[in-house]
Amino acid sequence: MKRLHGGVEGGGTSSNVVLIAEDGTVVAKGDGPCTNHWLVGVDRCLSAINEMVEEAKKQAGSDPGVPLKSLGMSLSGGEQEEAVAKLVEQLKVRYPNLSESYHISNDAIGGIATATDRGGIVLISGTGSNCKLVNGDGSVVGCGGWGHLLGDEGSAYWISHLAIKTVFDARDNLRSAPHDTLLVQKAMYDYFQISDRLALLTHFYRSFEKSKIAGFCRVLAAVAHDGDALSRSVFRRAGAELARHVVAVMPKADKELFNGVHGLPIVCVGSVWSSWDLLKDGFLEVMMEAERRAVGVQQTRFSLMKLKQPSAVGAASLGARHVGYELPMQYADNVAIFYTHGDKP
Secondary structure (H helix, E strand, C coil): CCCEEEEEEECCCEEEEEEEECCCCEEEEEEEECCCHHHHCHHHHHHHHHHHHHHHHHHCCCCCCCCECEEEEEECCCCCHHHHHHHHHHHHHHCCCCECCEEEEEHHHHHHHHHCCCCEEEEEECCCEEEEEECCCCCEEEEECCCCCCCCCCCHHHHHHHHHHHHHHHHCCCCCCCCCCHHHHHHHHHHHCCCCHHHHHHHHHHCCCHHHHHHHHHHHHHHHHCCCHHHHHHHHHHHHHHHHHHHHHHHHCCHHHHCCCCCEEEEEECHHHHHHHHHHHHHHHHHHHHHHCCCCCCCCCEEEEEECCCHHHHHHHHHHHHCCCCCCCCHHHHEEEEEEECCCC
16 A cells, blocks of 8 residues: 655645655645634634545545555644644544644745755745745744734735725825825725725624735736736835845855855745736845845845745655655756846856
8 A cells, every 4th residue: 555645735815735655746636725723723724634635535546544654734824833733733633544643834834845955935925925044954044924914015915905005095195195096996896896995894804804805916916917007016015025025034044055056046935926027126126225235145146936836745745754754856847937137156
């Protein structure tokens, strides 16, 4: 009987799972709901993980009653050690046939583990945002990841909130908008199916859903691509905020990370990166200013890349490593570079 290693990528909106055989072959994939325990609670988080893995076992032709050899989970909100320990304990108690071993990291770590075994930066911009630098020695330095009340700069939620707040402030005559607000206001009314600003309060207070508000970002991207100046300026600001995360962790980066073929690898995870053309100017402006100020180590060479495989693959690799097994990984096949800055050495 083949032994399987599992990986779960858990986000603030949706999640996915992979099962990988010991030869590195992906034998099953699946999707599921949000598994951020801070947003949905521990019970719903654990139930969703169990259901996703059970369905994946069936897809792989494996008996759901036979535990995986290991299950690595890269979860949004999976950073606090005490909370992680409780999650693992509850998984073992509630679902004894799920897996023999568990390893939980935050969603950023799974992204870098999917892309490379040498380290680099993972920069998440999905429903929320987060940034982690992982050095070759395994040391981790973070910036962000504090959720929508304390952070999430440059994320889909942040972009949506900034655009909405700009409309509100302009209508209240609190502060002038940098551009006309009519198109964003119309898009806002259409998306939330409301006819005035008061009706929006229900979505932000009485029945708040972070993913619902973040979903407005897709509409804003379409409006921006149609030429609306306000939404374009919001995305430019988001690009700048994301670059500031990189600049914040870069002083702690090992010099060796810049010596690869593509310079410092920056793995860009999350749906907002689909709008790189809107983020680009703001992102590069901050990066070039940091280069001029010579912040941290040499930073003239970096590459932005997207994952071609879900972060669940990296999570599975970390889970297997936790039990002493190295899953074969084809890192070059897992990423696609979409921007490179700087000359080769």
